[in-house]
Amino acid sequence: xxxxxxxxxxxxxxxxxxxxxxxxxxxxxxxxxxxxxxxxxxxxxxxxxxxxxxxxxxxxxxxxxxxxxxxxxxxxxxxxxxxxxxxxxxxxxxxxxxxxxxxxxxxxxxxxxxxxxxxxxxxxxxxxxxxxxxxxxxxxxxxxxxxxxxxxxxxxxxxxxxxxxxxxxxxxxxxxxxxxxxxxxxxxxxxxxxxxxxxxxxxxxxxxxxxxxxxxxxxxxxxxxxxxxxxxxxxxxxxxxxxxxxxxxxxxxxxxxxxxxxxxxxxxxxxxxxxxxxxxxxxxxxxxxxxxxxxxxxxxxxxxxxxxxxxxxxxxxxxxxxxxxxxxxxxxxxxxxxxxxxxxxxxxxxxxxxxxxxxxxxxxxxxxxxxxxxxxxxxxxxxxxxxxxxxxx
Numbered sequence: 001x002x003x004x005x006x007x008x009x010x011x012x013x014x015x016x017x018x019x020x021x022x023x024x025x026x027x028x029x030x031x032x033x034x035x036x037x038x039x040x041x042x043x044x045x046x047x048x049x050x051x052x053x054x055x056x057x058x059x060x061x062x063x064x065x066x067x068x069x070x071x072x073x074x075x076x077x078x079x080x081x082x083x084x085x086x087x088x089x090x091x092x093x094x095x096x097x098x099x100x101x102x103x104x105x106x107x108x109x110x111x112x113x114x115x116x117x118x119x120x121x122x123x124x125x126x127x128x129x130x131x132x133x134x135x136x137x138x139x140x141x142x143x144x145x146x147x148x149x150x151x152x153x154x155x156x157x158x159x160x161x162x163x164x165x166x167x168x169x170x171x172x173x174x175x176x177x178x179x180x181x182x183x184x185x186x187x188x189x190x191x192x193x194x195x196x197x198x199x200x201x202x203x204x205x206x207x208x209x210x211x212x213x214x215x216x217x218x219x220x221x222x223x224x225x226x227x228x229x230x231x232x233x234x235x236x237x238x239x240x241x242x243x244x245x246x247x248x249x250x251x252x253x254x255x256x257x258x259x260x261x262x263x264x265x266x267x268x269x270x271x272x273x274x275x276x277x278x279x280x281x282x283x284x285x286x287x288x289x290x291x292x293x294x295x296x297x298x299x300x301x302x303x304x305x306x307x308x309x310x311x312x313x314x315x316x317x318x319x320x321x322x323x324x325x326x327x328x329x330x331x332x333x334x335x336x337x338x339x340x341x342x343x344x345x346x347x348x349x350x351x352x353x354x355x356x357x358x359x360x361x362x363x364x365x366x367x368x369x370x371x372x373x374x375x376x377x378x379x380x381x382x383x384x385x386x387x388x389x390x391x392x393x
Contacts, residue, residue: 001385003082005372010169010275012370016379017077017387019371020088021095026374027055027301028096031062034305039064039313040133040217044120046071046111046202047137049086050369051271052221055300056135056308057093057104063308067103069123069131071111073140077385085370091389098390103127105391112143112198117205124211132213134206136199136220139273143193146201151192154237155277156182162231165348167282169275172359174350177278182237194241196220196248203252203259214258217312220245222265224329225283226338228345232279246323262318264311265325266303267332270365281362286344287332288365289358296331299365303328 006013043060047053048070060066072090077083090106097104105123109116124131142152157179166177182190191197199220206212222242225233233239245263252261268287274280291297298306311326312318321327331337344356353359367373 002380002382003385004379005367005370011272014082014370015085015088016371016377017088017385018383019374019377020085021092022374022377023368023371024054024089024092025096027058028062030301031059031305035309037063037309037313039066039308041066042128042131043068043133043135044131045135045137047139048072048106049074049090051269052266052300052304053137054089054093055304056137058301059304059308060133061097061102063305064313067128069120070106071116071120072106072108073110074108077387082385083387087389088371088387091387094390106389108392111138114146117202121205121209121211130211130213131206132216134203134216134218136202136218138198140193143198145192151189153190153193153241154182154186155232156180156186156237157231158182158187158236158240164279165282166278167285169281169359169362172350172353174348174353179232179278187237187240190237191241191244194238195244199245200248200252203256207256212259215260217260218252219262219264219312220249222263223268224265225268226333226341228341229279229283232277246325250324262312262320262326264307265327265329267298267329269300270362272369275366282348283341285357285359285362286341286348288361289356290337290340291331292358292361294337296337298331
């Protein structure tokens with residue numbers, strides 16, 4: 001099958017197996033080119049197939065020399081339908097990691113479920129005995145809680161509605177958008193989906209089963225961002241969920257003295273979901289231009305390399321801010337970057353958008369998520385879309 005990108009709105013419904021494989025190899029090659037570090041050796045990544053999740057798995061393997069188990073929630077290819085990008089990423093990662101002599105197995109299913117927790121525990125017991133690091137990298141629109149209740153997250157403000165600029169990335173049209181305020185019910189549901197409750201359930205299950213080493217570490221991921229995006233993010237419904245995540249890290253630290261629990265605040269990156277959030281795509285396109293010009297731009301793999309190598313790898317003191325957060329967004333939040341962002345934000349218009357923002361760069365990173373636009377990949381070639389993941393039967 002010849003695979004081309006099919007984009008509806010801000011959703012890409014196809015993925016390219018060879019392109020995803022090349023993208024994974026590029027990330028692996030980057031880590032291989034960097035200095036290594038002592039660190040964790042049995043790493044569980046929950047949410048391991050896309051973005052920061054697959055980058056975490058690659059970094060742990062090739063920075064620490066770690067064996068990894070990845071929990072994914074992806075669809076395999078069918079006769080006329082490609083697999084999800086995460087499926088192809090995972091297949092490629094297992095191929096490369098295994099060839100390089102590392103243990104790499106994956107489990108596909110709902111990470112929120114007790115069934116998946118039980119499967120992971122069984123695999124750790126059978127193959128490792130114990131894990132020494134747990135990375136929690138889940139981003140989902142809904143969650144089925146242990147009692148069967150289905151919660152759905154929303155991206156809304158809190159308190160009152162908010163109006164600001166946004167961009168239609170299909171047309172480069174700049175307009176104002178008003179984001180409604182979430183109800184208390186919507187806020188609570190968002191906290192249930194994107195907060196720390198499931199992370200805590202994972203750690204409790206792993207501790208109760210005695211499959212975590214003493215002095216193990218667990219890290220969850222978050223984002224804060226600048227004042228421009230605070231009403232929709234930091235002070236919005238998703239921000240309430242992230243506040244709960246930060247609280248959960250402190251609770252885990254207190255409840256399990258032999259466990260170190262942290263939240264890493266990462267920089268903004270292009271994702272399929274971020275493209276649909278009002279205000280954020282305009283901020284992202286400006287940010288890309290400015291950070292590239294200042295030599296500060298990082299993708300997921302560069303961020304995860306710095307996290308693993310510079311911040312949490314030594315098993316010693318982890319540098320944190322006054323709220324005990326690991327700030328991997330330090331380059332994004334530099335005064336020189338944010339002052340330039342604000343200047344551009346206040347002056348941006350349809351007549352100058354191509355000069356002060358990196359729209360092409362935004363779309364390039366968007367398509368690369370799904371394996372398109374990757375150098376060296378023949379997109380006119382007939383490819384097998386039904387790629388298997390070795391460890392998933």
